[in-house]
Amino acid sequence: xxxxxxxxxxxxxxxxxxxxxxxxxxxxxxxxxxxxxxxxxxxxxxxxxxxxxxxxxxxxxxxxxxxxxxxxxxxxxxxxxxxxxxxxxxxxxxxxxxxxxxxxxxx
Amino acid sequence: xxxxxxxxxxxxxxxxxxxxxxxxxxxxxxxxxxxxxxxxxxxxxxxxxxxxxxxxxxxxxxxxxxxxxxxxxxxxxxxxxxxxxxxxxxxxxxxxxxxxxxxxxxxxxxxxxxxxxx
Numbered sequence: 001x002x003x004x005x006x007x008x009x010x011x012x013x014x015x016x017x018x019x020x021x022x023x024x025x026x027x028x029x030x031x032x033x034x035x036x037x038x039x040x041x042x043x044x045x046x047x048x049x050x051x052x053x054x055x056x057x058x059x060x061x062x063x064x065x066x067x068x069x070x071x072x073x074x075x076x077x078x079x080x081x082x083x084x085x086x087x088x089x090x091x092x093x094x095x096x097x098x099x100x101x102x103x104x105x106x107x
Numbered sequence: 108x109x110x111x112x113x114x115x116x117x118x119x120x121x122x123x124x125x126x127x128x129x130x131x132x133x134x135x136x137x138x139x140x141x142x143x144x145x146x147x148x149x150x151x152x153x154x155x156x157x158x159x160x161x162x163x164x165x166x167x168x169x170x171x172x173x174x175x176x177x178x179x180x181x182x183x184x185x186x187x188x189x190x191x192x193x194x195x196x197x198x199x200x201x202x203x204x205x206x207x208x209x210x211x212x213x214x215x216x217x218x219x220x221x222x223x224x225x
Contacts, residue, residue: 088150094164098151
């Protein structure tokens, strides 16, 4: 079955930049989505269609795509950004998958 | 918004049905996806239902044990898991996704905790 590979953890100081990568063989042809999940809460979409930011999501969140890898970048990390982040995509048959998640720790 | 049914406690081998009631948007313009999260674990995609046609797609892990349905008149989607096992203990979420746009899960339910224990 299709898998997405994420780095397990990222630690960053406030004001620094956090980059989270997600790799999958179908990513060149299928959109990626990024979800933020804080402890005890439902996930929240922060990026859709690889690079689009939903209304209400701060501009410090951005997405990019290159080949089989997509990247979520948080520029100027704030303490409130500490959370788990999941990438999601689909294969060509409409079956979706999440990456295992990346824990972002703000030092 | 989408509002899910309340927490459930079930014994192994039983079935559970979780509902997801939509309001404030055209129900049939969206898929309803289902995602679960076991304690301390990541998100696991389970499947989707096309709210307009009733077509479904399941993750291979759940094929044959999970059934997704919807009632258009009630604006409600349902997820049934049969033959529950202790490792089905998880929070189950529904989330809507546009039929026509690749806009991701813009609205999530609050989650339903299902506990499977003898």
